[in-house]
Amino acid sequence: MKHLTLAFLLALTATFAHAATDRVVAVVNDQIITLSNVAARTHLLERQMGLANPTPPQQEALGKRTLAKLIDEELIRQYGSHMGITVTDAELKQAITTISDKDPNFAPLTKGLENAAGEQLAAEILWDKITAQLIRPSVNISNLEVDQIIEDMTKSRHVVEREISQIFLAATDEKEAAKRMETIKAELAGGADFATLARTYSEDTSAAQGGHMGWFAGGELNPQLEDALDKMQPGQTSNIIRTPLGLHIIKLDNLRTTKPVSTEPVTEMNLILVSRPLTEGESADDAAKAFGKNVIDAYAKPDAVQAAVADPAFKVTYSGTSNLGFINPANLQSAMQQAAAGLKPGRWSAPFTTTDSVGALYLLGTRQAIPPQLTQYRERVRAHLTQNRMELETRRLQRELRQRAFVDIRW
Numbered sequence: 078m079k080h081l082t083l084a085f086l087l088a089l090t091a092t093f094a095h096a097a098t099d100r101v102v103a104v105v106n107d108q109i110i111t112l113s114n115v116a117a118r119t120h121l122l123e124r125q126m127g128l129a130n131p132t133p134p135q136q137e138a139l140g141k142r143t144l145a146k147l148i149d150e151e152l153i154r155q156y157g158s159h160m161g162i163t164v165t166d167a168e169l170k171q172a173i174t175t176i177s178d179k180d181p182n183f184a185p186l187t188k189g190l191e192n193a194a195g196e197q198l199a200a201e202i203l204w205d206k207i208t209a210q211l212i213r214p215s216v217n218i219s220n221l222e223v224d225q226i227i228e229d230m231t232k233s234r235h236v237v238e239r240e241i242s243q244i245f246l247a248a249t250d251e252k253e254a255a256k257r258m259e260t261i262k263a264e265l266a267g268g269a270d271f272a273t274l275a276r277t278y279s280e281d282t283s284a285a286q287g288g289h290m291g292w293f294a295g296g297e298l299n300p301q302l303e304d305a306l307d308k309m310q311p312g313q314t315s316n317i318i319r320t321p322l323g324l325h326i327i328k329l330d331n332l333r334t335t336k337p338v339s340t341e342p343v344t345e346m347n348l349i350l351v352s353r354p355l356t357e358g359e360s361a362d363d364a365a366k367a368f369g370k371n372v373i374d375a376y377a378k379p380d381a382v383q384a385a386v387a388d389p390a391f392k393v394t395y396s397g398t399s400n401l402g403f404i405n406p407a408n409l410q411s412a413m414q415q416a417a418a419g420l421k422p423g424r425w426s427a428p429f430t431t432t433d434s435v436g437a438l439y440l441l442g443t444r445q446a447i448p449p450q451l452t453q454y455r456e457r458v459r460a461h462l463t464q465n466r467m468e469l470e471t472r473r474l475q476r477e478l479r480q481r482a483f484v485d486i487r488w
Contacts, residue, residue, distance in 0.1 A: 117193035226296035242288035245281035352397030352436025
C-alpha cells in the first residue's frame with residue numbers, strides 16, 4: 078500500500094484535530110514529533126504567509142519544510158539543555174507581551190494556534206541565546222579584512238551594487254535538498270513567480286519577504302554567489318548554486334552604480350568660535366577692527382582664549398561664543414569655512430562678518446579622522462561578513478547535531 082501524501086495527512090489531521098489518537102511522524106533521539114505538531118505549525122506558517130487556500134503542492138512543501146524545522150528545533154532544544162541553556166516561562170511570557178504590544182495582528186494571527194506559536198517563539202529565543210553565547214564570540218571580523226574589501230572596491234571609479242533575492246535550502250540531506258531544488262528550478266522555468274516560490278520553499282530568513290535580501294556591493298557575499306552574479310543581468314535567475322551553507326537560486330533584481338567610498342583621512346579642526354552681534358549703525362570694517370583689537374590682540378595664547386571662553390562676563394559681550402570642538406571644516410558655514418582655510422594651530426583667523434554679527438575662529442589643534450561615510454560603510458561590510466560567518470557556523474552546528482542524532486522520519 079502506498080504511503081499517504083503529507084498534504085493529505087495534514088488535511089486529515091486538521092479535520093480530526095480533536096481525535097483521541099495522533100500519528101508519530103518523526104523520532105528525534107528520545108523525543109517524538111506528531112502529525113498534529115506538524116499540522117499546527119504548518120497552519121501557522123500559512124497564516125504568516127497569507128496563504129488562505131494553499132494548493133496541495135504548496136501544502137506538501139510547507140509541511141515538509143515545517144517538519145524539517147521541528148526536527149532542527151528539537152535537536153537545538155536538546156543541545157541547549159545539555160549546555161545548560163534554556164528558555165524560562167517568564168522569558169517566553171515577556172516575549173509574547175512585547176510582540177503583542179508592537180504588533181496588534183499577533184493575537185488574531187495566532188488565535189487557535191497559541192501553543193504552536195509559543196513553541197515556535199520559544200525555539201527562536203533559545204536559538205538566539207545559543208548563538209549569542211556559543212557562536213557569536215567565535216566569529217571575529219578583523220578591520221584588515223573589512224578594509225581589504227573596501228580597498229578593492231575603491232580601485233574603481235565606481236562601485237556596482239546589486240539588489241538580490243534568493244531561494245535557499247540547507248543541505249542537511251543533500252540528495253533530498255538537490256531533488257527539491259530541481260523541482261523549484263523547473264517551476265521557475267515554467268513561469269512560476271520567484272517571490273511566491275521563495276515564501277513556499279526557502280529556508281532562509283528572507284523567505285517571508287519573498288526571498289528579498291537587499292543591496293550588496295562586491296565582496297559582501299559568498300564567493301560562489303558573487304561568481305554567479307557577475308554573469309547575470311537584472312531580472313535573471315541563476316542555476317542552482319552550491320555553497321558551504323547549502324543550495325541557492327538567486328535572482329538579480331536590480332543594479333546601481335555609486336561613487337567609491339573615500340578612504341582618505343579627514344583633517345578635523347578643534348575650533349573655538351568667538352562672536353558678538355553687530356551694533357546698530359556699525360559697519361563691517363569698524364566691527365572687524367574693534368574685534369581684532371579687543372579679542373585677537375588681547376587673547377593670543379591658548380590658555381587665555383580658553384579662560385575667556387569659560388568666563389561668563391566675557392560671554393555677556395561676546396554672546397555667540399562657543400567651543401566647537403573637533404569639526405570637519407566642510408561642515409562650517411561658508412563665512413567660517415573661508416576663515417578656517419589655512420589656519421594654523423595656536424592662531425586666530427581674520428575677523429569675519431555676517432549680516433548681523435562679527436567673529437573669529439581660534440584653532441587649538443587638528444587631528445586626522447576617518448571619514449563618516451567610510452565608518453558607516455565599514456559597519457555595513459562588517460555586518461554582512463559577520464552574518465555570512467554566523468550562518469556558516471550555525472549551519473555547521475545544525476549539521477553536526479543531525480549527524481550525531483538518531484532521527485527517524487515516518488510517513
